[in-house]
Amino acid sequence: MSRDSADFELSAEEMRALGYRVIDMIVEHHTTLGEKSATSYRHRGELEALLREAPPNAGSDPLEVLASVEKNVLSNIMYCTHPRHFAWVPGPSNYVSVLADALASGVNVCPGTWLESSGPSQIELIATDWLRELCGFPATGGGVFVSGGSVANLTGLVTARQIMLDGIMDDAIIYSSSQAHSSNWKNIRILGFRPEQTRLVPVDDRLRLDVAALARAVDEDRRNGKRPFCVIATAGTTNTGTVDPLDAIADLCEQQKLWLHVDGAYGAAAVLTERGRRLLAGMERAHSLVLDPHKWLFQPFDIGCCLVREVRWLEQTFSEHPEYLQDTRDKMDMSREVNFCDRGVQLTRAFRALKLWMSIKVFGLDRFGAAIDRGISNAETAQRLLEEQGCFEIVTPAELGVVTFRYRPPQSSEGDLNRLTRALFDDIVADGHAMLTTTMIDGQLVLRLCTINPRTTEDDIRSTIGMIARLGAATK
Ligand SMILES: Cc1ncc(COP(=O)(O)O)c(C=O)c1O
Incomplete structure (x- = not known):
């Protein structure tokens, strides 16, 4: 890379090569997201070993730096746009806005x-x-x-x-x-x-x-x-x-x-x-x-x-x-x-x-309205599918894209249920098929699905609930 030692200019070809690679990464992310795990979590020690270094005095090839970002940084996150990300409030972003952000930043x-x-x-x-x-x-x-x-x-x-x-x-x-x-x-x-x-x-x-x-x-x-x-x-x-x-x-x-x-x-x-x-x-x-x-x-x-x-x-x-x-x-x-x-x-x-x-x-606004409506319906679908399973208790019914529930084996006590839900949450994170989180309602630890991502299909909801039921049955 040829550069004046006192500025940050790349050649036009270098800018394009880096830019096209970034776009390829984003497009790949958007088009294959549903095939990946919804979350990946690593402990600090592993990430220290992978990423810690003194700030380099000399630069390196931007494409190499980008490859390391792809491999070691962006692969270790909860994917907020993932169709089976139901945790907290998901961030179901859209590609047009991603590029608008790039433009706003590019022109500064x-x-x-x-x-x-x-x-x-x-x-x-x-x-x-x-x-x-x-x-x-x-x-x-x-x-x-x-x-x-x-x-x-x-x-x-x-x-x-x-x-x-x-x-x-x-x-x-x-x-x-x-x-x-x-x-x-x-x-x-x-x-x-x-x-x-x-x-x-x-x-x-x-x-x-x-x-x-x-x-x-x-x-x-x-x-x-x-x-x-x-x-x-x-x-x-x-x-x-x-x-x-x-x-x-x-x-x-x-x-x-x-x-x-x-x-x-x-x-x-x-x-x-x-x-x-x-x-x-x-x-x-x-x-x-x-x-x-x-x-x-x-x-x-x-x-x-x-x-x-x-x-x-x-x-x-x-x-x-x-x-x-x-x-x-x-x-x-x-x-x-x-x-x-x-x-x-x-x-x-x-x-x-x-x-x-x-x-x-x-x-257009109509598309936004339809996407929001789908998110409201998805929570209702989730409630129906949870009820059909017979092993879940709905704690609060679907409202504005949120439903809360517990996995409830027969004869379980309230004390057991909080412990079981905590253990089940750990298993869900380890499984990675979908991501959801817990919250407390009236002193009860509950699981919670927030279904506002319009990419989420009924199959996504069905497979997520199937996964929770399977893990629930195996949780001691
Ligand atoms: C009702 C409500 N208010 C405020 C916030 C905080 O928003 P932010 O995380 O964007 O700061 C949230 C986040 O989930 C929220 O659900």
């Missing part, structure tokens, strides 16, 4: 300000507006793309704190249920609220936030001189796909003048389907709403979105105007153009909007 786009990136900023405006309209938010609303649900939730809660409390946090109280995603509790801590400023509201027998209990908690806090200011509801919980009673929570928030933050990182995209829309009714009344395109909108990691119903709230919360950015403001039409750095934490940021916009343009 930074849509932090309109001046540096007017075209990409316009695309982000359009893509966030598409999501805003789909979620039923008013035209005064708007959003910003961030790294994922955790940071999108942070963006919404920072905005709630700013707009509702104006920086005075004493005695302010925030409410959510045990089923809220852990990122919300982490964010509350990051924001500087103390544990006694949070209320864990009970859930009903369907694991939905209990609105009557929320109303009582708010009343009691007011009587005690506290300042209730925010409720976090979930539109599709990570554990069970449950949607909190959003309309009733929105009514209470309206009466009590509370900010409603809806975490729809997982479930909000189901608004593209008829049955999702029915389940998610009331989501459009949130003050801030999170939706993760890298979950159920089939985007490669990472992209999350925070929407607010008045976009000026984001700008009031996140704008800073240092002297070295004054040109960006002088040049722009402030009434129509946007510096996206004023809508969130990041100044330098990736052009995440491109992949979502390009894939919606290429496939």
Whole structure:
């Protein structure tokens, strides 16, 4: 490889050779994924032996480096796009968006300000507006793309704190249920609220936030001189796909003048389907709403979105105007153009909007809606097939693409079942045919399938359940 010793240029032929090899690897990955194990896991010692070295002073052939990445790095992962990856929330990415990411990175786009990136900023405006309209938010609303649900939730809660409390946090109280995603509790801590400023509201027998209990908690806090200011509801919980009673929570928030933050990182995209829309009714009344395109909108990691119903709230919360950015403001039409750095934490940021916009343009929204609908149906199919086997107990029925269950041999006690499920999980990982994970529901350790990958066929679900039944029967 001929190179100046002080730059990073490759020749055009070298760039093409490396690029074509990368594309071949990606295409091979996408077209043969279902034939491979869903997961591969190695211990640290083995990987240290394979990969550890001092940073080399001299370079080496990029194709050789790539071969080592293929052999030792990318072969040791859980394949989030795999048709039998049912763990946590899968990442059923799509190829068009993969290339959009490559393009955004290849051109090194930074849509932090309109001046540096007017075209990409316009695309982000359009893509966030598409999501805003789909979620039923008013035209005064708007959003910003961030790294994922955790940071999108942070963006919404920072905005709630700013707009509702104006920086005075004493005695302010925030409410959510045990089923809220852990990122919300982490964010509350990051924001500087103390544990006694949070209320864990009970859930009903369907694991939905209990609105009557929320109303009582708010009343009691007011009587005690506290300042209730925010409720976090979930539109599709990570554990069970449950949607909190959003309309009733929105009514209470309206009466009590509370900010409603809806975490729809997982479930909000189901608004593209008829049955999702029915389940998610009331989501459009949130003050801030999170939706993760890298979950159920089939985007490669990472992209999350925070929407607010008045976009000026984001700008009031996140704008800073240092002297070295004054040109960006002088040049722009402030009434129509946007510096996206004023809508969130990041100044330098990736052009995440491109992949979502390009894939919606290429496939069309109808295809997205049909793919989401298939994910909802797949969980129902899984429930039916589990019930047919006779050795499983459904713990929570299929909802928004999630079903939880246990392998239950006759005469097993509750204590036995938790131990058995733990052992069964280890066997499932070792087998590798499919990947799923466990969670706790009411103190029970359960297995959980999240079926949102549209590549998943009934055969994939059937063979996965067959594998669990076979391993379950052999587990001691
Ligand atoms: C409901 C919910 N909120 C937030 C998150 C966090 O999203 P991320 O992992 O993209 O940060 C998740 C992740 O699964 C989730 O299911």
